[in-house]
Amino acid sequence: MIAKSEIYRDDLASKFGMWLFLFTEMLLFGGLFIVYSVYRYRNSGAFHLAAQELSVTIGTINTIILLTSSTTIAMSITAIRKQDKRMALLLIGITIILGLAFLVNKYFEWGEHIRQHIYPGSSVLSSRGQGDVLFYGLYFFMTGLHALHIIVGLIFIGFVTTFISINRINSDRYVLLENCGLYWHLVDMIWIFLFPLFYLIT
């Protein structure tokens, strides 16, 4: 035990590293938002019509799902610090279920578009003109990249759950859970912007 306790650990530095990674993610999506704004400006009519075809209901439900999952993972940090392992596992389990629910909704949403032959490269979409091609190209790319981040986040949370159950993450050592939370919150925050840009502003 004595040898272990002498290992120097810097949680602030770990979090700093995570934040630096999150900055690169913010710049990645920031770049895509620039592309979106320019294309929207140049094809405002087509973007206006195409955006009306997206389901605001599914979008709103998914927003609430992600906001709730962000809350539960934030609360799991409180639980682990209060040494309540069962509560932490329960909260993180809810986060995973909500993340999966988001993906299931996305599957049905995309499935509906694809059933109507609206996907990048389809002849139906090409015949509708350049504005629609750009709108749906950006829609599929940006929400797809976001969904990919959800999948990565879920795998990350999966590892963290295992570490909590074998006590590698505990009330004294929980920076990995915090970093996992940071990643999940960032993914949530990106959705906070994707939702109005694609679903609300028509």
Next chain:
Amino acid sequence: MKSMEKTVNEKDHIIPYRKFLHILILLILLTLTSVALTRIYLGALTVALALIIAAVKSSFVLRIFMHLKFESRLFTVLVTFVVLLICAVITITLLDYLFRQ
């Protein structure tokens, strides 16, 4: 021995569950507000309102969920810088498209 393993810069602040639930309710209300507002046609204002609400929501996520409020000031400064950088690049790009002859 335990105290030695604790990091030097850890701030002891456990955020109560209730605080997170309050923020969640606030975030959901803001979401529903932005949905309701965009259903009413307000022209160019709609875009501005939806983005302002999204920015307010993100600031809650950043400050409370991502602990910026309780963390070292350095993190807030860096996040602000990155956000301003993205805003600046978007503005400059749009200025070019709006005013190019």
